[in-house]
Amino acid sequence: MILEIFLSLILGLVCGTITGLLPGIHINLVITFLLGLTFTNSLSLPLAIFIIALSFTHILIDFIPTTLLGVPTEENYLSAQPAHRLVMQGKANQAINVAFLGVLMSIPLIIVLSPIYAFVLPSLFEFLQEIIPYLILLMSLYLIFQEDNIISGILIFLLSGILGFFAFDLPVKEPLLPLLSGLFGLSAIFSSMFYNSTIPKQETTKTKIKLTRFLRPLSASFFISPILSFFPGIGAGHISLFSAQIINPSSKQFIFLNSISSSLNMALSIIAAYSIQKTRTGTSAAILHLLSPISINILCILILSIIISIIFAYKLGKLICIPLISIYNKISYGKISLITAIFVILVNTFFTNSLGLIILASGTLIGLICQKIGVRKIQMMGALLLSTLLYYFL
Amino acid sequence: MEKTTFLLFLLLSGSFIYLTVQLNSNPLEINDNSISSFPENTYLKLTGTPTNIRTYPEEITFKINNVSIRARTSFSLSNKSAVIFGKVNTYENQTYIRVEKIKYDT
Numbered sequence: 205m206i207l208e209i210f211l212s213l214i215l216g217l218v219c220g221t222i223t224g225l226l227p228g229i230h231i232n233l234v235i236t237f238l239l240g241l242t243f244t245n246s247l248s249l250p251l252a253i254f255i256i257a258l259s260f261t262h263i264l265i266d267f268i269p270t271t272l273l274g275v276p277t278e279e280n281y282l283s284a285q286p287a288h289r290l291v292m293q294g295k296a297n298q299a300i301n302v303a304f305l306g307v308l309m310s311i312p313l314i315i316v317l318s319p320i321y322a323f324v325l326p327s328l329f330e331f332l333q334e335i336i337p338y339l340i341l342l343m344s345l346y347l348i349f350q351e352d353n354i355i356s357g358i359l360i361f362l363l364s365g366i367l368g369f370f371a372f373d374l375p376v377k378e379p380l381l382p383l384l385s386g387l388f389g390l391s392a393i394f395s396s397m398f399y400n401s402t403i404p405k406q407e408t409t410k411t412k413i414k415l416t417r418f419l420r421p422l423s424a425s426f427f428i429s430p431i432l433s434f435f436p437g438i439g440a441g442h443i444s445l446f447s448a449q450i451i452n453p454s455s456k457q458f459i460f461l462n463s464i465s466s467s468l469n470m471a472l473s474i475i476a477a478y479s480i481q482k483t484r485t486g487t488s489a490a491i492l493h494l495l496s497p498i499s500i501n502i503l504c505i506l507i508l509s510i511i512i513s514i515i516f517a518y519k520l521g522k523l524i525c526i527p528l529i530s531i532y533n534k535i536s537y538g539k540i541s542l543i544t545a546i547f548v549i550l551v552n553t554f555f556t557n558s559l560g561l562i563i564l565a566s567g568t569l570i571g572l573i574c575q576k577i578g579v580r581k582i583q584m585m586g587a588l589l590l591s592t593l594l595y596y597f598l
Numbered sequence: 599m600e601k602t603t604f605l606l607f608l609l610l611s612g613s614f615i616y617l618t619v620q621l622n623s624n625p626l627e628i629n630d631n632s633i634s635s636f637p638e639n640t641y642l643k644l645t646g647t648p649t650n651i652r653t654y655p656e657e658i659t660f661k662i663n664n665v666s667i668r669a670r671t672s673f674s675l676s677n678k679s680a681v682i683f684g685k686v687n688t689y690e691n692q693t694y695i696r697v698e699k700i701k702y703d704t
Contacts, residue, residue, distance in 0.1 A: 363610070370617040375641060375683035375698045493676070557698070559620060562613055569610040576603045 205249075212250040213509065216257020217516050221524070223258065224265025226551075227273055227389065227544045231262050232486030233381055233555060239490055248494045249502065253509045255494075256474070259487040260307075260510060261517040263466050267303035267459075268525065271296050272406075272532050273544050274396045284392065286455035296406040296532075300525050301413055302456045306463030308518045309415070309422055311511055313464070314471045317430050318507055321475040322500075325434065329480045332434075337596035340435060343442065344589055347582055360574045360583040365590025367570060371563045372591055380486075382552050382560040386567020387584045393545045394568065395575050396537075403537040406529045420451045421461040429465055433472040434484060437592035440466040441582050471510050478503045636686045642695055644669070647679045658682070658697070671697035678702045 223229045235255060271287040290299040344361065351357030364387060371379040424447035432443050443465040444458065453461055473488040478498040483489035495502055532540070552564050567587075574584055636642065644667060650659040656671045660682070669684055680702045684695035 366614065370614075370621065372701070374617065374620055377698060379699075559617075562616060566610060566613040566617070569606050569613070573603060573606045573610065576600065576606065 208247075208250040209253050209505075209509075212254040213257045213512060213516070216254040216259075216513065217261050217520065219254075220258040220261025220513075220517065221265050221520060224262040225269060225528075227269045227393075227548060229551060230381060230384065230486075231259050233378060234258060235486050235490045236378065239493065249505070252491045252494045252506065255487055255490050256506060256509045257513040257516075259470060259485075260467065260513040261520070263470060264304060264307045264463075264514070264517040264521050265524075267300055267307075267463060268521070268528060269544075271299045271303070272529070273540060274392050286458045289455050291403060291406070294404045294406050297408065297525065297529055298411050298413070298456070299459055300529075301411050301522075302418075302459045303463040304518055304521050304525075305413055305415070305418065306421075306460040307467040307514060309418070309460075310425075310464045310467035310471065311514055313422075313426050313429070313468055314507065314510060317426075317468070317472065318475055321430060321472055322479045322503065325476065325479045329434075329482075336435060337593060340437060340589060340596075341593060343435075343438070343446075344586070344593075347442075347445065347580075351579060351583070353578070356577045356579045357583050360570065360577075360579045361586035362590070363570050363573070364567075364584040364586040367563065367566050368587035368591045369594070370566075371587075374559050375557075376559045376563055377557045378555050378560065379563065382556050382564035383567055383587055385548055385552055386564040386569075387571050387587060388581065390545060390548050390564065390568040391571020391575065393541050393548070395572060397541045397545070405533050408526050408530050408533070410526070418457060418460045421447065421453055421457045422464065424448075424451045425461060425464045425468060429468045430472060433469050434476045434480070434482065436484060437585070437588040439585065439588075440469045441585060443469060445582055467514065471507075474506060474510070475503070478506075638686055638688060640686045641683065641698075642686060643681060643683055644695065645681045648675065651675045667695065668692075669695035669697045671700070673697055673700050675700075676702060 219234065223231065223234055235258075238251070238255070267287075270284050271291060274284055274288055274291075287296075287299040287303075290296065348354060348357040348361055367387075368383060370376075371383045376382065425443070428447045428450070429443050432438050432446065440462060444462040447461050447465065448458060451457070451461075470485055470487060473483065473485040474491055477483050477488040477492040478500075481492065481496075483492050491506070492498065498506075549564070552561060556564070570584065571581075574581060644660045646660045648658050649661045649666065651657075656673070656675065658669045658671055658675050659666050660669065661667075669682060670687070670689070671682075671684075680700050682695070682697050682701075683699040684697040687694050687696040
């Protein structure tokens with residue numbers, strides 16, 4: 205069994221690196237494909253550990269294409285802008301390394317918060333369940349009212365929400381793929397193709413980052429992540445934004461905040477699958493599907509796997525970062541963007557159906573409108589939040 | 599409003615109209631065993647709790663008004679109550695639903 209677990213970790217690390225580097229590939233897509241295959245029961249735990257290794261490696265490695273290509277996912281789209289500012293100064297390496305450090309520093313928070321999430325959350329959940337829809341509504345309204353132009357904010361939230369409603373209620377195959385690829389991925393590539401034709405050469409020297417500069421985002425994430433992580437439709441983006449309201453971070457601190465929130469949100473969703481049997485991410489849903497009911501011993505193995513996966517992924521990320529930036533320096537940015545856009549469209553063509561491609565196109569249009577009228581991308585999370593709110597209130 | 603933004607809104611309105619038409623015309627909801635009366639490739643919607651799940655080849659059976667309707671699928675299946683969307687498909691003289699999407703109750 206130990207050998208199987210070890211092999212699962214290594215395989216997850218390799219697959220997570222590949223999916224993380226490929227823009228437009230979401231973890232859920234790989235997981236859906238895996239769960240469609242037939243496995244014997246004895247493989248449930250190794251498969252769950254493979255999914256954990258894949259997910260955390262994907263989260264960490266994903267910051268490389270997000271920074272270099274400007275192709276974010278729904279988890280890290282908020283860090284794309286500060287990362288892009290550093291790319292424009294030739295400091296992509298620093299942006300990526302700050303994100304890596306954020307993911308690594310989620311480990312102590314996972315260790316501290318896991319017992320609270322595992323044993324305290326169930327007693328609070330019954331009460332919290334009643335107020336979840338009102339809190340989601342309040343959070344959405346708060347973020348909309350933070351916009352300079354509130355009407356534009358409402359417009360983007362509603363347009364994304366209606367698109368999300370279409371995606372989930374029509375027979376769209378893999379609805380999240382075209383929905384999120386359009387809203388956050390393809391629209392970002394197209395706008396960078398139109399507006400940023402010249403990107404400076406990126407530094408390829410090793411960079412040292414002082415952890416002491418990130419203690420504020422670390423503590424903000426410690427308090428905000430556990431409160432928001434179990435809310436349906438609320439992701440790392442919301443956690444980062446609410447944490448940022450408290451500490452007013454610099455560009456690098458925001459990237460750190462977003463990466464630590466992404467990793468912590470994923471870890472806490474797995475622990476919530478154990479404690480309240482509710483799944484908030486594709487990864488936690490897959491693990492619950494494979495291992496239900498999850499025992500305390502299995503939970504300990506899963507947490508250990510999360511920690512080992514993050515450490516290995518961090519080392520691997522550091523290893524491949526500079527060589528990838530060197531390759532990036534040799535290819536024109538326009539060409540990379542075009543290849544990436546074609547790749548994202550091909551992935552969608554392969555995995556979804558014709559209705560999915562209409563969702564992809566509509567999402568791309570909303571993403572472009574959002575940038576044109578100067579609304580923050582967080583409003584596009586209405587794609588998930590509006591459906592969640594309708595589910596609770598109707 | 600800027601010309602480009604107006605054009606983007608126009609394109610988006612077009613795709614929203616198309617999606618609304620799709621939402622209203624598909625899928626057909628059935629409440630009995632009349633699937634064989636629908637032409638091949640018609641979109642259908644079934645609501646209920648699966649009564650039987652077979653893993654290979656993947657097949658799910660829904661009981662509607664005491665009549666079992668079988669659907670073939672490559673999706674991972676669960677016993678939870680669900681809505682399935684699919685297309686009418688004939689295989690070896692039997693009419694099935696070929697599942698395109700499953701929405702389980704959360």
